[in-house]
Amino acid sequence: VTSSSPTKPLRADARRNIDAILEAATSCLARDPDASVNEIAKAAGVGRVTLYGHFENRAALVAAVVDRAVAESDAAMSDLDLAGDPVAALGRLVETSWTLTYRFGALVVAAEQAMPDAALMEAHAPLSKRVELLLERGRSEGRFRTDVPTSWLVTMAHAVVHTAANAVHAGELAADEAPHLIATTMLGIVTPPDDAVSAP
Amino acid sequence: VTSSSPTKPLRADARRNIDAILEAATSCLARDPDASVNEIAKAAGVGRVTLYGHFENRAALVAAVVDRAVAESDAAMSDLDLAGDPVAALGRLVETSWTLTYRFGALVVAAEQAMPDAALMEAHAPLSKRVELLLERGRSEGRFRTDVPTSWLVTMAHAVVHTAANAVHAGELAADEAPHLIATTMLGIVTPPDDAVSAP
Numbered sequence: 001v002t003s004s005s006p007t008k009p010l011r012a013d014a015r016r017n018i019d020a021i022l023e024a025a026t027s028c029l030a031r032d033p034d035a036s037v038n039e040i041a042k043a044a045g046v047g048r049v050t051l052y053g054h055f056e057n058r059a060a061l062v063a064a065v066v067d068r069a070v071a072e073s074d075a076a077m078s079d080l081d082l083a084g085d086p087v088a089a090l091g092r093l094v095e096t097s098w099t100l101t102y103r104f105g106a107l108v109v110a111a112e113q114a115m116p117d118a119a120l121m122e123a124h125a126p127l128s129k130r131v132e133l134l135l136e137r138g139r140s141e142g143r144f145r146t147d148v149p150t151s152w153l154v155t156m157a158h159a160v161v162h163t164a165a166n167a168v169h170a171g172e173l174a175a176d177e178a179p180h181l182i183a184t185t186m187l188g189i190v191t192p193p194d195d196a197v198s199a200p
Numbered sequence: 201v202t203s204s205s206p207t208k209p210l211r212a213d214a215r216r217n218i219d220a221i222l223e224a225a226t227s228c229l230a231r232d233p234d235a236s237v238n239e240i241a242k243a244a245g246v247g248r249v250t251l252y253g254h255f256e257n258r259a260a261l262v263a264a265v266v267d268r269a270v271a272e273s274d275a276a277m278s279d280l281d282l283a284g285d286p287v288a289a290l291g292r293l294v295e296t297s298w299t300l301t302y303r304f305g306a307l308v309v310a311a312e313q314a315m316p317d318a319a320l321m322e323a324h325a326p327l328s329k330r331v332e333l334l335l336e337r338g339r340s341e342g343r344f345r346t347d348v349p350t351s352w353l354v355t356m357a358h359a360v361v362h363t364a365a366n367a368v369h370a371g372e373l374a375a376d377e378a379p380h381l382i383a384t385t386m387l388g389i390v391t392p393p394d395d396a397v398s399a400p
Contacts, residue, residue: 015321050238099270105287109316111317112317116309118372119313146396151372156385160359163355167355170318172355173352180348181348181352184347185352188388188391188397189385189388189389192397193384193397193398193399194399196395196396197345197388197392197393197394199394
């Protein structure tokens, strides 16, 4: 925004390279969580030196890919209707989270191997905010348990979706079973003590 | 067991080195999940060459430390009474899992960074078997939900304990809150649809 004219062409060029690298990295990591920087550079049609000029190392590249995936998911989620019964809304929210996560394939596996857990949670902040707001509403309406911190329930929402994604990639779970499992599990987690668990 | 006498002294020496390395690695990784192979070799009082003679790389060493931690935990769990009400028994089992996991400190963080999720689950097989048997009993007695696979509930038991351990190491959760959160969360997950969630 504050760039002076002489540097603009270079910046546009750099921006195109960065976009191509992130696009290629997203595709490569979706197929193979162990995709190397060399493979990604090749798929992006740039040299290794160019790639390392923009991303210090593989971990920094994976982190940037995750940020981009989260931003895309957040944009897709903005269309989601989270009004009405909090239980039904939570079902919709976690099923959509699953669909968006699954779209990025093995990137989840790559991210969990390249990034510390805390950094991964931090990258998910925009999505976590949506979950948090719905959980707070459900708590204030007496539908979700209030004897555990909201932050724990948000952490568990993330853990349930990512555990399912990992199980699918490990071949332990069929992808089409995941949405139901995620929704039932999350509803069990949020149900207040002595209340009946909702059948989804 | 099939070794011939001439190699025995060397083998005893190697065994002592391996034990010292695993002991040092367990302590180092409990404090710092990013502890290097050099630090671990130094703490074990062996040279780098000796360490690499026994463990091909850092990931192989972390995997061996995890196997050892799981074996120790499994031995400790053999004393646990899992008879009687399955709900109460599950509470005892997950609280003990937490205590054992927490004893190994930041090793959980190191393991999740160095090992793929599937390999980590595989390493936990002896502990998972105990959880599985109790879940199966609770299902046959109508206390735990049967509309999701037992394998998913086992995976979630592992995920809940490890999510709590990561949250404690990230400073997001107080260690003394973890046992209660883990037990309440797991009881919510296993409650059959339309049944009331047990207050722990």
